[in-house]
Amino acid sequence: MFHLFPFLPGYFYYITLGLQAICVFHCIRRGTQQKWIWVIVFLPLVGCIAYFFSEIVTGRDLGNLQSGLAGLVNPAGRISRLENNLQFSNTFNNRIMLADAYLAKGRIDEAIELYTSSLTGAFTENEHVIIQLIAAYSIKQQYAEVVTFARKVYKRPQFFRSDAHVRYALALEYTGDHEGAEQEFRKMKAKFSDFGARHQYGMFLLRAGRTEDARLIFEEIITETPHLSSRERRDSRTWITKTREELKKI
Numbered sequence: 001m002f003h004l005f006p007f008l009p010g011y012f013y014y015i016t017l018g019l020q021a022i023c024v025f026h027c028i029r030r031g032t033q034q035k036w037i038w039v040i041v042f043l044p045l046v047g048c049i050a051y052f053f054s055e056i057v058t059g060r061d062l063g064n065l066q067s068g069l070a071g072l073v074n075p076a077g078r079i080s081r082l083e084n085n086l087q088f089s090n091t092f093n094n095r096i097m098l099a100d101a102y103l104a105k106g107r108i109d110e111a112i113e114l115y116t117s118s119l120t121g122a123f124t125e126n127e128h129v130i131i132q133l134i135a136a137y138s139i140k141q142q143y144a145e146v147v148t149f150a151r152k153v154y155k156r157p158q159f160f161r162s163d164a165h166v167r168y169a170l171a172l173e174y175t176g177d178h179e180g181a182e183q184e185f186r187k188m189k190a191k192f193s194d195f196g197a198r199h200q201y202g203m204f205l206l207r208a209g210r211t212e213d214a215r216l217i218f219e220e221i222i223t224e225t226p227h228l229s230s231r232e233r234r235d236s237r238t239w240i241t242k243t244r245e246e247l248k249k250i
Contacts, residue, residue: 146171195239
């Protein structure tokens with residue numbers, strides 16, 4: 001195969017070979033016309049690209065990709081499109097997509113208005129909306145509302161490993177329930193678990209004047225760091241850095 005491309009470096013051959021294997025496997029699994037296999041085998045690079053865009057990536061996938069890229073490049077334009085969609089069709093999904101975009105853009109009040117007005121009928125207990133409201137009210141430092149909405153989803157399993165749980169614990173602290181806050185932080189204090197939640201627990205202890213207890217939390221995080229996988233270390237990098245900074249201050 002690679003005699004067709006003698007001018008290309010060796011690694012390119014292996015990349016092309018891998019693409020061929022993926023495309024042929026996909027072709028066989030889907031029962032696609034056999035002609036594609038011949039195209040992929042005898043026109044390695046061109047055949048793989050043609051098959052990818054003809055059979056793997058659908059028009060809908062491309063539309064979603066283009067929409068996502070456009071949102072990154074021009075978030076205001078994306079919000080305008082979502083607003084137009086809502087005007088044209090006032091559905092729950094359109095309302096929440098726009099509210100999510102408002103929240104990401106920092107337009108918190110508009111997001112809250114859409115979220116709260118959407119909690120009706122079959123969507124009264126919608127978990128996504130409630131979690132987003134917890135985030136929005138946390139940003140606005142309206143901690144009583146955070147507590148109220150957190151208790152609506154408190155018994156759902158995924159809540160205990162979420163940012164919403166951390167926000168709930170902090171909201172309890174800021175509304176004066178320090179004992180309740182510590183109970184929630186302790187539930188998130190398992191070894192090799194969410195470093196963000198544990199860092200926040202350490203900060204809670206510092207604010208309570210319990211410096212040595214905070215030091216123990218921070219030291220545990222740093223001690224566990226070398227045992228993390230590269231992905232876990234990358235995902236926790238921000239909290240590990242913040243923890244090291246706090247240890248230097250103590």
